[in-house]
Amino acid sequence: xPYIYNTPQDQQDMLEAIGVSSIEDLFDQxxxxxxxxxPLDLAPAHxxxxxSQHLAGLAAQNLHTANSVCFLGGGSYDHFxxxxxxxxxSRGEFYTSYTPYQPEVSQxxxxxxxxxxxxxxxxxxMDVSNASLYDGGNAAAEAVLMAxxxxxxxxxxxxxxxxxxxxxxxxxxxxTSLNTELVTVPAEDGATxxxxxxAAVDEDTACVLVQHPNFFGAxxxxxxxxxxxxxxxxxxxxxxxxxxxxLLKRPGDCGADIAVAEGQSLGTPMQYGGPYLGIMACRExxxxxxxxxxxxxxxxxxxxxxxxxxxxTREQHIRREKATSNICTNQGLFALRAAIYLATLGPQxxxxxxxxxxxxxxxxxxxxxxxxxxxxxxxRPAFKEFVVRDRNNQVGPMLRDAAEQGILAGIPLQKWxxxxxxxxLVTVTEQRTKQQIEALANCxxxxxxxxxxxx
Amino acid sequence: xxxxxxxxxxxxxxxxxRRGARLPKCDVPVQELEQLLxxxxxxxxxxxxxxxxxxxxxxxxxxxxxxxxxxxxHFYPLGSCTMKYNPKRNERLAGTHGIVDLHPYQPEDTIQGxxxxxxxxxxxxxxxxxxxxxxxxxxxxxxxxxxxxxxxxAHFRESGEIRTKVLAPDSSHxxxxxxxxxxxxxSVMIKSSDAGFVDMDxxxxxxxxxxxxxxxxxPNTLGIFDRQVSEISDLVHKFGGLIYLDGAxxxxxxxxxxxxxxxxxxxxxxxxxxxxxxxGGGGPGAGPICVNxxxxxxxxxxxxxxxxxxxxLEYERPRSIGRVRSFFGNVGVLVRAYCxxxxxxxDGLRRVAENAVLNANYLLSRVRHILPVPHGQRCMHExxxxxxxxxxxxxxTAMDLGKRLxxxxxxxxxxxxxxxxxxxxxxxxxxxxxKETLDAFAETLFRITEEPADLLHETxxxxxxxxxxxVTAARKPQLKWSPTSDSDKTNH
Numbered sequence: 001x002p003y004i005y006n007t008p009q010d011q012q013d014m015l016e017a018i019g020v021s022s023i024e025d026l027f028d029q030x031x032x033x034x035x036x037x038x039p040l041d042l043a044p045a046h047x048x049x050x051x052s053q054h055l056a057g058l059a060a061q062n063l064h065t066a067n068s069v070c071f072l073g074g075g076s077y078d079h080f081x082x083x084x085x086x087x088x089x090s091r092g093e094f095y096t097s098y099t100p101y102q103p104e105v106s107q108x109x110x111x112x113x114x115x116x117x118x119x120x121x122x123x124x125x126m127d128v129s130n131a132s133l134y135d136g137g138n139a140a141a142e143a144v145l146m147a148x149x150x151x152x153x154x155x156x157x158x159x160x161x162x163x164x165x166x167x168x169x170x171x172x173x174x175x176t177s178l179n180t181e182l183v184t185v186p187a188e189d190g191a192t193x194x195x196x197x198x199a200a201v202d203e204d205t206a207c208v209l210v211q212h213p214n215f216f217g218a219x220x221x222x223x224x225x226x227x228x229x230x231x232x233x234x235x236x237x238x239x240x241x242x243x244x245x246x247l248l249k250r251p252g253d254c255g256a257d258i259a260v261a262e263g264q265s266l267g268t269p270m271q272y273g274g275p276y277l278g279i280m281a282c283r284e285x286x287x288x289x290x291x292x293x294x295x296x297x298x299x300x301x302x303x304x305x306x307x308x309x310x311x312x313t314r315e316q317h318i319r320r321e322k323a324t325s326n327i328c329t330n331q332g333l334f335a336l337r338a339a340i341y342l343a344t345l346g347p348q349x350x351x352x353x354x355x356x357x358x359x360x361x362x363x364x365x366x367x368x369x370x371x372x373x374x375x376x377x378x379x380r381p382a383f384k385e386f387v388v389r390d391r392n393n394q395v396g397p398m399l400r401d402a403a404e405q406g407i408l409a410g411i412p413l414q415k416w417x418x419x420x421x422x423x424x425l426v427t428v429t430e431q432r433t434k435q436q437i438e439a440l441a442n443c444x445x446x447x448x449x450x451x452x453x454x455x
Numbered sequence: 456x457x458x459x460x461x462x463x464x465x466x467x468x469x470x471x472x473r474r475g476a477r478l479p480k481c482d483v484p485v486q487e488l489e490q491l492l493x494x495x496x497x498x499x500x501x502x503x504x505x506x507x508x509x510x511x512x513x514x515x516x517x518x519x520x521x522x523x524x525x526x527x528x529h530f531y532p533l534g535s536c537t538m539k540y541n542p543k544r545n546e547r548l549a550g551t552h553g554i555v556d557l558h559p560y561q562p563e564d565t566i567q568g569x570x571x572x573x574x575x576x577x578x579x580x581x582x583x584x585x586x587x588x589x590x591x592x593x594x595x596x597x598x599x600x601x602x603x604x605x606x607x608x609a610h611f612r613e614s615g616e617i618r619t620k621v622l623a624p625d626s627s628h629x630x631x632x633x634x635x636x637x638x639x640x641x642s643v644m645i646k647s648s649d650a651g652f653v654d655m656d657x658x659x660x661x662x663x664x665x666x667x668x669x670x671x672x673x674p675n676t677l678g679i680f681d682r683q684v685s686e687i688s689d690l691v692h693k694f695g696g697l698i699y700l701d702g703a704x705x706x707x708x709x710x711x712x713x714x715x716x717x718x719x720x721x722x723x724x725x726x727x728x729x730x731x732x733x734x735g736g737g738g739p740g741a742g743p744i745c746v747n748x749x750x751x752x753x754x755x756x757x758x759x760x761x762x763x764x765x766x767x768l769e770y771e772r773p774r775s776i777g778r779v780r781s782f783f784g785n786v787g788v789l790v791r792a793y794c795x796x797x798x799x800x801x802d803g804l805r806r807v808a809e810n811a812v813l814n815a816n817y818l819l820s821r822v823r824h825i826l827p828v829p830h831g832q833r834c835m836h837e838x839x840x841x842x843x844x845x846x847x848x849x850x851x852t853a854m855d856l857g858k859r860l861x862x863x864x865x866x867x868x869x870x871x872x873x874x875x876x877x878x879x880x881x882x883x884x885x886x887x888x889x890k891e892t893l894d895a896f897a898e899t900l901f902r903i904t905e906e907p908a909d910l911l912h913e914t915x916x917x918x919x920x921x922x923x924x925x926v927t928a929a930r931k932p933q934l935k936w937s938p939t940s941d942s943d944k945t946n947h
Contacts, residue, residue: 003540004810005889011810014817014890018833023809026816027711029680029835034717040710041582045800048544054797059553061568063561072558075781082476084512092527093520096541098734101533102867104858104918105524107462109736112519115465118935122503128934132738134594137781145637166781173755173777177605177639219496247488249498262781271549272569273559273782274594275739287932293737298928301913306920310928316597316633317872321642326633329595329727332737336516343465343512344475347501352478355488362491363483381492403562411560415770434482 002048065270068406069436071364073385073427074215075136075164076273077265079243079353080431085267085340095333099293103308109332110307113295116339123245123342124259125252126281130292132335133278133327136262137170140209140239142291142325143258143280144171147207147235148180149324150289155204160185160192162214163239165416171209180206190216190378190387194224201232207257211239212248216425217361217385218378219248226255242266242279242338244383246347246354251281258282267341268334277334288314291325293332356430357384360437364428367441374444377423385427387413393422398447407443461518462919466936468515469505475512522919523736524866530892532818534837534869534881535628535676537706537728539811542798545731545791554790559782563767570766573783574759576793580745583796583804584702584722585715588751590758591743592784596703597630599723599742600670604638605776606721606746606753607668607697613774616695618667624653626677626873628701631670640667647875651677651830653687662694672701673717674708674835676873676881678815688718697721697750705729706885707812707836710805714745721746726792733791741788755779810886811836814893818884821897825904829876837883839876845904846878853878855911856903858922862915863899 006014011023020026027035046054070078089095093108100106100113113131120129133139140163148154157175159168161184168184175182185197191214201208208229212220222238229236238256240248243265251259263277264270282290288311296310316323345353361384368388369376377387388410390398395412402409410424417423428437488497507515524531531538549555557566577589593599604621611618621635624645632642643661646654653671669691674680681687688698700714700722706729714722726732727740734740746754756775757768768783799807812835819828819838826840842853857867857880869881884893903911915921 003542003887004806005887006810006813010890011813014813018813018816018820020816023813026809026812026833029682029833030708030712031682031685034685034712036710036712036716040801040804042579042801042804043797045803046797048798051544051794051797052548055548055551055554055794058568058572059551061566061571062553062557063565064553065556066552068565070558072560074560076559078556078558082509084475084509087513088516088520090546091517091520092541093523093525095546095733095735096526097523097736098531098533098536098538099737101869102524102857102861103923104915104920105522105529105861105866107522107919108519109523111462111464111522112516112736114934114936118464118466119504121935128932134598134739134785135781137778138594138598164781166778169778170780173605173779174637176777177608177637179639219492223495245498245502247492247498248496250502253498269555270558271555272557272566272786273784274780275741275785275787276781287934294932294934296928297933298924300920300924301922302920304920306923308923308925308928310925310932310934312929316629318629319633320629321632321636323629323633323636326597326601326630326637327595328597328628328630329725329734329740330738331735333733333735333739336736339465340512340516342504343507343515344509345504346474346476346506347504348474348506349476349478350504351501356478356481358488358491359481359485360483362486381496383492400562400564403565408558408561408565430478437483 063403063408068408070408071426071428071440072408072411074411074425075262076270077427077429078270078431079265079429081267081269082344084344085337088340089333089337094336100309103306107306110295112336112339114297114307116335117295119339119342120279120281123242124281125250126259127284128287129281130290130294132331133280133292134331135274135276135278136239136260137167139260139278139280140167140237141170141174143237143260144207144209146258146286146289146291147237150286151206151233151235153204153206154180156181156183157207158183158185158197158200158205159209160187160197162187162191162216163209163211164215167239190218190380191220192225194221197225198228201228201234203232205232205234207235207237209237209239213241213244213383216378216387217382218380222254241383243354243357246350247358263334263338266338268337275331275334277331277338289324290314292327293330353430357428360432361386361428364426364437364440367437368444371445384429385425387423387425389423395422395424399424401447402443405443407440409440409444464936465507465515466505468507468511471506473506473508475507475509529864529866530888530896531866532868532882532884533866534883535703537883537885539731539885540887541731541733542795545794548794549787549790567766570759572790572793574761574766576789577759579796580724580743583709584745585713586722586745587748588746588754589743590754591789592755592780593723593742593744594780594785595738595740596723596725596742597634598779599744600630600634601637602755602779603699603721603723603744603746604634604640604668606750608638609753609776610750611667618665620666621668621670622661622666623670626675626875627670627672628703631701651679652681652683655683658687662690664694666694666696668697668699670699670701672703674704677830677839678834678837679830680835684717703728704836707808709808710801711808721750726788730792730795732788739785739788741785807886814884814886814888818882818893818897822900825901837881839873840880840882841876842878842880849908851908851911853880855914856880859903859911859914860899862917865896865899
């Protein structure tokens, strides 16, 4: 194999030094009755060239951003990734290192962690950030667990239906094991029904989890929701869209106790869903309840400023079953990408990106909903995605036809919201051009006559 | 060569008006922002991010990268982490169009190639593990543990059994008991015998009908294969419990033995270790799990299924525990694992295990003349040495040895884990190192044990920083940059 150094002579010399006669002898710890007596039934070894050709064959069967136009979102977005992000993240010193257990030879990673945490605090207006979790959905679930331990309330968690359905599914999986009730509050006109929320939150409620902008792309009345939660002593967890914070009020200024996000937008490609970046930040008083790695500043024995992993008594490798979470491997490489992305864009770049999203999404919204067949499903202001209702109730065939023309036009909502079976979610990032948006509208307009498409 | 600006925080470089990116002009008719987003939703000012140029970003992060040790630059025998070479071809292939730029909600017809890859990977992992049902969804090893324990929980709930306990040996990874608690179980520790195996008497005394799962790492964290494993699984099964295999150490047994064949009902893989997805400075990993036929029904949704040569995501699995991650999982890591397995084939994977075990045993044969290795003269893929005697004799600790190794250009082994061996160094060379490197490491370790204790206490000497004050860092946490806190400090 190309990655193994040992020549037959090396192996011979090493076996002699060990004092055994064959490699087989090294495995005699493993009882014969559990040994595999045959080769694994796997495809034969591929050379690099064969492997490349095979992967190219698989890739060619997929629609992707170079041969189609993506209007899909729902938590994973086709935002632009500047070349600097790839240039730095592909340095072996970053991506072939591991968790900085030895700070002296990990100052690069540790300083990146510290800078990432700072950037997240600047972005969110929260006091402290950890160094990353798996993804937005798990960050939301971990935030809820954290709220349960902080409030010592394990009875109930309240979540509006406008939160990402997969985040709610993850939460349900986690809470089922812990016998905690997950109460789902309906959405009204595409956002949290405040009266229903108020009725659902009580003294047993650990927290309210709200997403803003929500899964439907609409803004939520986060400050009112914070008030409802806090009145009953519950915490507010806000799931935010990092790009939206170029324009929108920060979670820390809206009453969030814990802020979480899917950080994929910040410089990470879509990769069919992962690996992504779970962002989590919170108020100072919850710092010792944060899950995951945290980098901190200190000085070394010579008095020089440096960085270390800190507050490790929260963590599984020290506290085992008493740890705040079981997380070990995190998403360090994507925290690095997010840091490079935010540094490169800066305040103006992020603001302009957010402005382009909101302008283009609203242009698309107008272009589509001015067609007779389509209507706005909801009236709320939207940031970069919005829900369209198909009056012909033919969402499935219409989206399939669009895909055949190289346009990934939207996400059907029926799977998660049976009452929205005639609706689909359209997302417009800063990358979409006027021409692409008009092609989308055109494609949907032609779909008005399903027979005409095949003519 | 010292670069004075190398470690200046990003925020100290910021200067109002500088920027690293320009966005295109808006090509759609621009509307008043207030018409699109109500004023109460908007921030009054842009976020307070630093303002730097693109060249500054490149220089800053490039300089930071040079302060890391990595597999690409150094021998990195960090036990339990399997820091093997990360093939460049996998990076390139995982980054190509058609793989890296697929949206997770694309219609299945538009991602047949990706679904085929994932389906084939499920099949490969089933074959390597000997456990037929696979979920690729968990995002890391610990996440796989948690998912599998939830699967076990669902299984027992459905069969009406109330089982509250999860057992794990005292030598297990900290994630095992932490995952047990997160899955709603009580975690119970099982002692290890002097030989480093599961203490069977202790196991017998703690086994009862309340035990849901026994979590075993095999080969274990001492680098030895617990030959009692069939007996253990028979015993646990007799009480109706399940066996979970922590697959962190699969590198030692690829193609040699399979967890499903030695009694495991469930396991996770760490593709970032065994299948060389890079470790990414802390992550990403992935934690696919494999379970036996009966438990397959409880796996998270979706799984990839094949029907008449077409691939689709199956969601209609009524007994599934639900979801543990958004979208499909850490696909980028899984693609690399797939490439790795295909690059090796069945013989190649076995060669990986053989050479990992050969390298570890060779290094053990040299190290045991320098430091005691309490658990025998032979090992699997890693071994645990101890500096206990050295500490008693000369006051030199495992930490001192690890730090001094850094001076000589070797990453330190894992120190102070497993918790069952005092002053321990856990050494895992992996198969992608040469005899020459192993010889140099052993010779260096010997040389270090001959060095004066006073010198060793102050190591490393050659690195940018040395012995950070971790106590103060934890007592007065400073977790983000602030303009005032840093003004009185200097960078050298």
